[in-house]
Amino acid sequence: MIQEPKGKFIKVRCNCKNEQVVFGKAASEIHCLVCGELLAKPSGGKTKFVARTLEVVE
Numbered sequence: 001m002i003q004e005p006k007g008k009f010i011k012v013r014c015n016c017k018n019e020q021v022v023f024g025k026a027a028s029e030i031h032c033l034v035c036g037e038l039l040a041k042p043s044g045g046k047t048k049f050v051a052r053t054l055e056v057v058e
């Protein structure tokens with residue numbers, strides 16, 4: 001099995017057009033810094049992204 005690399009960052013775009021880089025393994029809910037919308041939330045050790053993911057930032 002392929003193990004997911006740790007320390008990966010994901011760039012996401014909020015509905016308000018704000019682009020934000022978030023940690024790939026969220027320990028808590030991540031909200032947009034501009035409008036407060038929920039972008040991602042932890043789900044069983046992984047991160048469930050609510051916002052559109054744009055790219056992985058290594």
Ligand SMILES: [Zn+2]
Pocket residue numbers: 014015016017018032033034035036037
């Ligand atoms: Zn926003």
